Amino acid sequence: MWRDVAAVAATSDWRSPRLAEHATGDALSVLSRQLYADHYNGLVSKGAPSNSPLAQSVDSQYEPKTVVITDCSDARTWLTYRADTGQPADDEPGGKHRIHAEVKLAVDGSWRVTRFAVDGTGSC
Amino acid sequence: MLTAARRLGIVAASASAVMLVSVAPAVAEDWYGDVDCGQSSYPGCELGAGQRGHDAPARRPDPRPGAPELQDGQRDTQPPPGDRIVDGEDTRADCSYVRSDYQPPSDGIQTASHSLHRSRANGIQLVSLTRTRSTVSRLVQAPGQGGAWYVYQCSGPGSRDALFRAPVWIADGQAPGAAPVPSPQQLAEQARSQLRLPSPVIASNPAGTQLVRLPTWLSLDRAMWRPHSATAAVPAVSVTATATPTSVSWSTGDGTTVTCTGPGTPFPAGTAALAASPDCGHTYQRSSAGSPGERFPITATVSWRVTWSGGGATGAFPDLTTSAAAYLRVAEVQALGTG
Numbered sequence: 001m002w003r004d005v006a007a008v009a010a011t012s013d014w015r016s017p018r019l020a021e022h023a024t025g026d027a028l029s030v031l032s033r034q035l036y037a038d039h040y041n042g043l044v045s046k047g048a049p050s051n052s053p054l055a056q057s058v059d060s061q062y063e064p065k066t067v068v069i070t071d072c073s074d075a076r077t078w079l080t081y082r083a084d085t086g087q088p089a090d091d092e093p094g095g096k097h098r099i100h101a102e103v104k105l106a107v108d109g110s111w112r113v114t115r116f117a118v119d120g121t122g123s124c
Numbered sequence: 125m126l127t128a129a130r131r132l133g134i135v136a137a138s139a140s141a142v143m144l145v146s147v148a149p150a151v152a153e154d155w156y157g158d159v160d161c162g163q164s165s166y167p168g169c170e171l172g173a174g175q176r177g178h179d180a181p182a183r184r185p186d187p188r189p190g191a192p193e194l195q196d197g198q199r200d201t202q203p204p205p206g207d208r209i210v211d212g213e214d215t216r217a218d219c220s221y222v223r224s225d226y227q228p229p230s231d232g233i234q235t236a237s238h239s240l241h242r243s244r245a246n247g248i249q250l251v252s253l254t255r256t257r258s259t260v261s262r263l264v265q266a267p268g269q270g271g272a273w274y275v276y277q278c279s280g281p282g283s284r285d286a287l288f289r290a291p292v293w294i295a296d297g298q299a300p301g302a303a304p305v306p307s308p309q310q311l312a313e314q315a316r317s318q319l320r321l322p323s324p325v326i327a328s329n330p331a332g333t334q335l336v337r338l339p340t341w342l343s344l345d346r347a348m349w350r351p352h353s354a355t356a357a358v359p360a361v362s363v364t365a366t367a368t369p370t371s372v373s374w375s376t377g378d379g380t381t382v383t384c385t386g387p388g389t390p391f392p393a394g395t396a397a398l399a400a401s402p403d404c405g406h407t408y409q410r411s412s413a414g415s416p417g418e419r420f421p422i423t424a425t426v427s428w429r430v431t432w433s434g435g436g437a438t439g440a441f442p443d444l445t446t447s448a449a450a451y452l453r454v455a456e457v458q459a460l461g462t463g
Contacts, residue, residue: 009155020229026167028229033290034159036226040275041287045155065235068171075154094154100172104235114235115168118156 001101001113005031006048006078012039024106025114038080043089047077053101064105071099072124095121164289219278221359226273226291271295274359294359308363308435311356315365315432316441318354324372324424324448329391329401333453336408339400340452342374343388344424355434363434367444370429376406377420377452412454419451 001022008016014035020028038044051073059066074096080089098119106112161169273291306314325348329341351368374382388404400407412420425447431440 005155014226024235030159030166030168030290032229033226033292036224037158037275037288037290040224043287049154049156070172073156075156078154078156080153080155080157090153092153092157094157097154097156097160098172099156102168102171106235112235115171117161117169117171117173118159119172120160120162121154121157123162 001027001116002049002051002073005035006045008035009038009045009078012044012083014039022111022113024112027101027113027116030116042083043080044083045078045080047079049073049075049078051099056100066105067103067111069099069101069103071101073097073099073118093121096124097121098123158287158290166290219276220357221274221276221294222288223272223359224275224291226275228273272359306358306361308361308432308437309439311358311361311363311435312365312432312439312441314356315354315363316430318356319352319365319367319430319444320354321352321367321428321444321446322348323446324348324387324426326422326424326448326450327388327390329388330395330397331391333455334408335397336411336454336456338397338407338457340376340406340408340454341389341391341401342376342382342384342404342406342424343390343401344372344426344448346387346390348426349387352428361435363432365430365432365441367428367430369426370443371427372404373425373427374404374406375421375423375425376408377412377415377422378408378410378454380406382406408454410454411456412452413456417451419453421449422452423447423449 004018004021004023008014008018012035014032016035019031019035023031051071053069053071055067056070057068058064076094076096079094081087082089099116100119101116102114103111104114158164159166161173271294274294275288275291277285277288279285325345327343327345329343334340349369351366353364353366355362355364357363369387371383371385372387374384376382382404384404386403389401391401408420412418415421425445428444428446429440430442430444432438
């Protein structure tokens with residue numbers, strides 16, 4: 001999902017259908033709305049985060065439909081810039097973020113992120 | 125927008141940032157910054173909330189309580205414990221909203237859940253869809269419900285967001301249970317407090333020392349003599365307070381007060397010394413020689429009538445005044461009547 005977001009955030013194309021490829025529900029809503037805000041503010045992002053997700057819990061060993069994932073995402077190479085000038089959006093550094101995500105089995109057999117929570121810079 | 129919370133974040137990350145800076149001098153906030161649950165609150169932040177310390181940095185202020193109704197009404201009414209600070213200092217933040225053309229994603233996909241009917245059949249059938257329309261319906265406005273998506277900016281004590289935040293859905297007329305829309309009167313108070321009235325600037329007429337028994341022209345810089353307005357708004361209601369100058373009261377320092385209904389007329393160059401101002405003047409009968417500093421203290425106090433209108437109502441506030449002070453030297457004409 002974050003690879004999708006990084007690709008879409010390069011242009012802050014908040015309408016991109018790619019956002020829905022691995023996200024749905026609340027997760028898709030947050031991504032879509034934040035990318036709209038980026039677009040509105042004239043910001044784009046360059047680069048991509050690195051992720052190291054680990055399954056933390058699963059609702060059923062036999063018929064898993066919900067998996068909770070924790071991740072430590074390094075976003076020092078995924079920063080925000082002004083679209084018009086290419087200058088950094090601000091002087092704040094990127095960093096590593098603890099991410100919790102809920103992934104659910106979709107009716108088409110795929111797995112989608114339904115909710116996520118990003119913690120602050122330096123949280124992992 | 126550099127909040128205390130973010131400062132802490134920077135300190136925590138400084139060790140790694142130093143290395144980064146040496147490689148790439150340009151640093152910017154990473155994309156996660158605006159979806160940081162320590163700074164903002166959104167459906168999903170409840171995940172891992174228990175692992176976030178109780179002394180976690182204060183959240184970014186939510187939009188003014190009640191003003192925006194987040195589309196996810198269910199979670200709004202039942203926030204997980206500790207998920208948001210309702211009465212925190214940040215709720216004093218003042219947010220302004222701008223209607224946007226945001227449209228939520230039109231499709232998502234239904235996911236399976238053990239809480240739904242469970243089929244005993246096989247692994248493929250384990251999804252028993254009692255709701256064929258997905259939870260995605262929460263992402264779009266309810267049919268027939270008027271409203272719009274608004275982006276917003278907030279200012280708190282000592283800071284103001286430079287950037288707009290992710291859009292929130294606000295129903296027309298607000299949702300039940302939401303804080304009431306401020307009344308036009310309340311908005312008018314806010315607008316009045318935002319009025320910035322200029323101080324009058326006293327012009328010297330004629331320039332330099334005035335002479336006893338010759339007309340002195342009293343005037344103010346005319347640029348400030350115009351209505352000044354300020355507006356306070358929430359979505360759908362906007363109230364403007366307007367202050368209009370009505371008169372200026374001149375205390376001329378010799379015990380006289382002159383009230384004029386306009387800023388007065390500047391003394392035109394080349395005017396005869398005996399000519400009096402057509403609209404605002406004074407003639408000194410004694411010199412300022414006996415006064416402290418051998419000059420008269422003069423003050424000009426402008427009265428402003430303050431009215432407001434908006435939200436289908438109008439009203440008035442008590443007058444405001446602004447004033448300025450100056451000194452004027454008034455001399456006898458020693459040459460007159462001699463020799």
